[in-house]
Amino acid sequence: MSQKGEGVDLETSLGYLLKEASSALRVAMEEVLRPLGMSITHYSCLELLAQRPGLSNSELARGAFVTRQSMNVLLQALERDGYVTRPAEAPVGKSLPARLTPRGRRSLEKATAAVRSVEVRMLSGMTETERSAAFRSLQSMIRSLRGDSDGSSESA
């Protein structure tokens, strides 16, 4: 609108580009999830539970990159609407393992397909080599930002 608006410095910043890519992904996901009446955090929660049944509220929050308070609000709504169940009593400690109900699983199906299609589109212009290069790059950035000296497999 005012000028061309290119090539100052922002356009050479990997941080800005990362935010730009993330924003584009968010917009694209919201676009396909909106018709299903589902937000990104909503979808993330269900997807996490599908792939790792029994995750606690705090674990879901970490997996969806929100605070456990925010996830708690969502989880209570999902529980109220019958997409998720949690035991009344914690089997151990305080953490309540959550699980998808059949209804939750059914609701997730379409969303998963929609999100997969977005990811496929995102990767459409890249070769397999480029994809794995991007994968390693992102992992490296995450590791550096978190201040780890190791970040690939610390379980064993």
Next chain:
Amino acid sequence: MSQKGEGVDLETSLGYLLKEASSALRVAMEEVLRPLGMSITHYSCLELLAQRPGLSNSELARGAFVTRQSMNVLLQALERDGYVTRPAEAPVGKSLPARLTPRGRRSLEKATAAVRSVEVRMLSGMTETERSAAFRSLQSMIRSLRGDSDGSSESA
């Protein structure tokens, strides 16, 4: 906490990894900006104005990946506090070109240094080749997500 929590499918998804990286960057930026009493959007707005003086509210919103309504709230606060100035009348059309005041410029200095240091840390483990590969990968993802067939220089 429950299990190890690895290797299901999320860990192989570039979309999830992108969100993870973006989240790590956001957390790191918030961490260094908080002592300066500045949010990310707040910083983004000032940085955009420093690099492209005269941007309008809507243009700033696009550059910071928020709606123009959200940016407007921020701009009004920045204007009220003397970091930014906008003319009372639009020189042409309705868009009001915003500019940093000396105070805004001074406030931005420390923030820029802090954010730069985060970006440096993020890239610390990567070679120059890896960085440009990551750059191209992210650009490709953005282009594909937005559905463009061309996305590098459409001004001329």
Next chain:
DNA sequence: CAAGGTATGTCAGAATACTGACATGAGTCA
């Protein structure tokens, strides 16, 4: 066993961003 540290679930309030809506100004086109 007692004490400290860590992690969890949850409530409450504040901050932030979003959607919807309206009026204005500029450009296009018949």
Next chain:
DNA sequence: TGACTCATGTCAGTATTCTGACATACCTTG
């Protein structure tokens, strides 16, 4: 000129997320 489209600035209300705080449960350490 007049109708149409598009972009902008702005107001209002809603929604989502966050920070702060508290009590509880486990685990270590002395």
